[in-house]
Amino acid sequence: MTQIETIPKNNLGQAVGKDLDNWTACPRPMRTTMTGRFCNLEPLVPEVHAAQLFAAFSEDREGRNWTYLPYGPFDSQEQFKHWLQESSCGDDPLFYTVVERRTSEAVGMASYLRIEPVAGVIEVGHIHFSPLLQRTPLATEAMFLMMQRVFDELGYRRYEWKCDNCNEPSKRAALRFGFSFEGVFRQATIYKGRNRDTAWFSVIDSEWSRQKRAFQSWLDPENFDAEGQQKRSLQDCFK
Known part of the structure; x- marks a missing residue:
């Protein structure tokens, strides 16, 4: 028998949200390494990671991965390093680089951003996975490690993924990783001289144990x- 959830009401009989009297603000994400079996997520340090990241991103010969990012591509390693020094060393966004454990090489980056500890809301973004990282177990593990820190270590209530609504690969990735599509914010911003309608996705804490x-x-x-190929897809594991 399906249990019907009772909608809370105030003393005027009006429907209100669930009581969160015991809620306390979450800690901010730590600038520490997240360790996996295939990869580590290390706090991004331009002096350490810029050269390796630039080389990895250069494997994208046509520059397709830069299309939906508001910056890049960069003409030189020094230009890229300068951008990292100017843009990736703060606390929000808080950048990490994905380091393949087998080679100890940086092959991608991602960040936490729009961090709201009081509300328990945090976003993942600035995801740039080089061709060396795309469609590998590392890519999935990197996203899992970031989600695990958000929910298990920091106790956030909501984890967001947003992307250009034209970015079909990003939207497919969000769904593959267990995010729920919530809608499109039309004409949300402008970047690279183009309009951006923003697609919103999220995972909330009550869903995390299953994810x-x-x-x-x-x-x-x-x-x-033995060849490192998956036997079951991630979608099958969600069933």
Whole structure:
């Protein structure tokens, strides 16, 4: 029998949100490494990671990965390093670089941003996965490690993913990682001289235990054959 959730009401009989009297603000994300089996997420340090990231991003010969980012592409390693020094060393956004454990090479980056500890809301963004990282177990593990920190370590209530509504690969990735589509904010901003309608996705804390089990099942060594190919897809693990 389906249980019907009772909608809270105030003393005037008006419907109101769930009581959160015991809620306390979350800590801000730490500038510390997140360790996985395939990759580590290290706090981004331009002097350490710029050269490796520039080389990895240069594998994208046509520059397709820069299309939906509000910056880049960069003509030189020094130009890219300067941008990192100016833009990626603060606390919001808080940038991490994805380092492949097998090679110890930086192959991508991502960040937490729009961090709201009082409301327990945080966003993942500035995701730039080089061709060396795309469609590999590292990419999935990197997103899992960031989600795990948000929910298990920091206790946030809501984790957001936003992207240009024209960016079909990003929208597919959000759904693959278990985010729910919430809608499109039309004419949300302008970048690179273009309009951007922004697609919104989220995972909330009550959904996390199921998402976590799916990620752990997919990342389990038993889910990969001798050639490193998955036996079950992440979507199958969510079922």
